[in-house]
Every structure is written in structure tokens, then in C-alpha cells.
Amino acid sequence: MSKILRVGNGDYKILVKQGGSITLDTTDNALxxxxxxxxxxxxxxxxxxxxxxxxxxxxxxxxxxxSKDNVAAGIPASLNYRSG
Incomplete structure (x- = not known):
């Protein structure tokens, strides 16, 4: 059965302890x-x-x-591609 959380006015915010995790798991631990x-x-x-x-x-x-907004001089941007 589907469940819907609807916020009609304003924002929705989830707060957890510092270093905590929020997990969205649609698999129910299935393989x-x-x-x-x-x-x-x-x-x-x-x-x-x-x-x-x-x-x-x-x-x-x-x-x-x-490297958006990176103003430090001498720091190059790169893309690393690994095959096999």
C-alpha cells in the first residue's frame, strides 16, 4: 500500500544527530x-x-x-577515466 506524506504549505525538513544517516530503501533488504x-x-x-x-x-x-567557484591558484580540474 502506498503512503503519501503531503506538506500543503511550507517546507519539510528531517533532522538527525550530527554524523547520522537518512536512508531511503525501496528494496526491503531484498537481494x-x-x-x-x-x-x-x-x-x-x-x-x-x-x-x-x-x-x-x-x-x-x-x-x-x-572546479566551480574554486579560486585557488594552481589547482587543476580533471576527469579520471579507468577502463578494465
């Missing part, structure tokens, strides 16, 4: 891991590390910006 999480609208991620553990990543945009 096939076939569930889906859909974000409608913009997704903004703030932090020092973003990790994507995926076998296929599809991005429709043809522009990827690296």
Missing part, C-alpha cells in the same frame, strides 16, 4: 535491489564527498562543470 527513488524537481547536494555506486549513469546534459 535484487530493484526499487526506485524518484526526485521530481531540482536535486541539490551539499557536502565534501558525493559517492554514486551505480553500474549505469545517464546524464542528458552535455555540460559538466568541474
Amino acid at each position: 535484487d535491489k530493484t526499487g526506485t527513488v524518484v526526485v521530481t524537481g531540482n536535486l541539490e547536494i551539499k557536502g565534501t564527498t558525493t559517492t554514486v555506486d551505480s553500474t549505469i549513469v545517464t546524464i542528458a546534459d552535455n555540460i559538466i562543470v568541474l
Whole structure:
């Protein structure tokens, strides 16, 4: 049965202890891991590390910006590609 959390007016915020985690798990610990999480609208991620553990990543945009707002001199931007 589907459950819907609807906030009609204002924002919705989840707070956990410092260093805590929030997990969205659509698999109920199943081995096939076939569930889906859909974000409608913009997704903004703030932090020092973003990790994507995926076998296929599809991005429709043809522009990827690296080193945005990095004003430190002498710090190059790069893309690291590993095959096999």
C-alpha cells in the first residue's frame, strides 16, 4: 500500500544527530535491489564527498562543470577515466 506524506504549505525538513544517516530503501533488504527513488524537481547536494555506486549513469546534459567557484591558484580540474 502506498503512503503519501503531503506538506500543503511550507517546507519539510528531517533532522538527525550530527554524523547520522537518512536512508531511503525501496528494496526491503531484498537481494535484487530493484526499487526506485524518484526526485521530481531540482536535486541539490551539499557536502565534501558525493559517492554514486551505480553500474549505469545517464546524464542528458552535455555540460559538466568541474572546479566551480574554486579560486585557488594552481589547482587543476580533471576527469579520471579507468577502463578494465
